[in-house]
Amino acid sequence: MSRNEERSSGGIILPGLDRRTLLKTIGVGAVAAAGIPLLSACTGGSGPNADPSASKSLTFGSGSSDDVPKAAYKAVTDAFTAKSGDTVTSNVVPHNDFQNKIATYLQGSPDDSFTWFAGYRMQYYAKQGLLSPIDDVWEKIGANFSEGMKKAATGPDGKMYFVPNYNYPWGFFYRKSVWAEKGYAVPTTFDELKALCATMKKDGLIPIEFADKDGWPAMGTFDYINMRLNGYQFHMDLTAHEESWDQPKVSAVFDTWRELLPYQNPGALGMTWQDAAINMGKGKSGMYLLGSFVTQQYTDATLLADIDFFPFPEIAMEGQDAVEAPIDGLLLSKKGGNNQAARDFVEFIGTPAGQDAYAKVDPSNIATAKGADTSSLSPMMKKCAETIANAKSISQFFDRDALPAMANNVMIPALQGFIKDGKIDVKNLESQAKALYAAQ
Incomplete structure (x- = not known):
């Protein structure tokens, strides 16, 4: 998350029916007709009759909607445009809306590239065939990342899907x-x-x-x-x-x-x-x-x-x-994988130059690329970085490590109920978990 992120989710979900089940049952078009809001995505970089590999433009969907991360990603897109000459059209959506409606977004008309998270949340949508693998990008940027980061960016099929930008404890x-x-x-x-x-x-x-x-x-x-x-x-x-x-x-x-x-x-x-x-x-x-x-x-x-x-x-x-210490970064949608400008953009965020552009505006996170400038980190952020570096185990956050429906549909109401009255029904949690995971 960043959690402007976290981050990480209180949208309206029909009781007993998560968005994935709903979409699978009646289709994206029917969902839109029923009045369930979709993320508004820009049309992708190239027209229907154009060769997307030759495109000099791309669209970028972002859930980093708070002022600081929003400005930081603008600095990234500006730096990328200055370096490549490619035009980036950003589509910034309120964070919780972006997170809660990501399945609808990816099955509709998604942007070429978009902000998202490492861990199960990335692997889940890769398994659904909604993301584009970027092994060719990792051949260029792989040396910039640790083995742990590479593992976090790998899909269930062994292909690479994610480019880490930053993490934070x-x-x-x-x-x-x-x-x-x-x-x-x-x-x-x-x-x-x-x-x-x-x-x-x-x-x-x-x-x-x-x-x-x-x-x-x-x-x-x-x-x-x-x-x-x-x-x-x-x-x-x-x-x-x-x-x-x-x-x-x-x-x-x-x-x-x-x-x-x-x-x-x-x-x-x-x-x-x-x-x-x-x-x-x-x-x-x-x-x-x-x-x-x-x-x-x-x-x-x-x-x-x-x-x-x-x-x-x-x-x-x-x-x-x-x-x-959740890891945030960029993915390519299935459509965006056909756009070379979009592939170049996610490659850029995997370089010290791309991450430095972000960090100069948002110093609240820790760059993941080797060679990124750490000289401006505050003493507190250096302590945060050392805490991550010295950790024997790193978790991503519950809503990234668990099945999305388990996190959104089960844990959010359960934890809010616990906070309200101190009561929890672990048997009910197990019953719901058993049904959700068995359906995968």
Whole structure:
């Protein structure tokens, strides 16, 4: 996500019927006729009678709609045009709309290239035949990426589909001046975290800033508690439904999370992550569990320099070895694969020059290409980069590691219900997961 992203999803979905099932059942045209909104995509780079391989233009669909990432991608397209002479027409869609309607978008008239995520979310649509493989692009840019990045960009058929642009860790962010004034110390264990929360509450702060109006932010808390309690591999097996939801290990995640509920913002379900970031910026809250993109909300240099970061504390196993660090980048639609200008564009984002163009405008993320300029990273972002580099295991985020329908249709309402009253039905989660994964 970035999560302007995350990011990562509260659109209206018919009860018991996800968009993929709906589209498969009645077709894209019927969905449009029924009044279900589609993403508005620009018409692709070349006309019907033109040779797309000779096109000097392309269309670019972007879900990075917040001001900072929107401007950053404009810097990328401008730099690409200056280098290649190719024209890029951007189609920027509100992030949650883009994410929730991606299946409709890809089955309709998608742009040539578009922003998306690594992990299962990319592999799922590659398996559906909705993406264009870009092995030829990776022959040119492969040396710029680690083996881990290459693995994250590989589809289920072994072909390459994704070009990483940046990633970012999730962790706790806080204002150094507030902590210094109160004498707070960074917790490294869950017990220390709870003790700190209790102190912050006595001091009149919201201990853990939290927002879940859009549905996806709560997944970060679930992911970390699950990995810290049960380990990275269990978490990945659970998202793949190779482990069941109705077992004590999963119940323990919610039991542990329940201990933090009194310390999280009680108005979370009515707030966006940007609202919560403003609260922390004003010194109303002690810390905020989110991705480093939270710093996009701070335009004042003094305030930005006051933000610091620490990893999620250890609970039961693997210490702090696992880090949630989603990878964002670009894909080609099936149509876009026939447009050489579009292939050149995704190649550009896989170079230091392309990623530097992005990072100069949005310094809240970490470039993935070897050779990208890191000299301008703030001390906090260097700490974030080191946290990722030192991690033994990296998760993408629940809504990227799990089946899309499981994330959107099941987990979002389940987690929002849990936040509201502390109740969860793991047997119901397992029943829904079993049906959804069996249908794949």
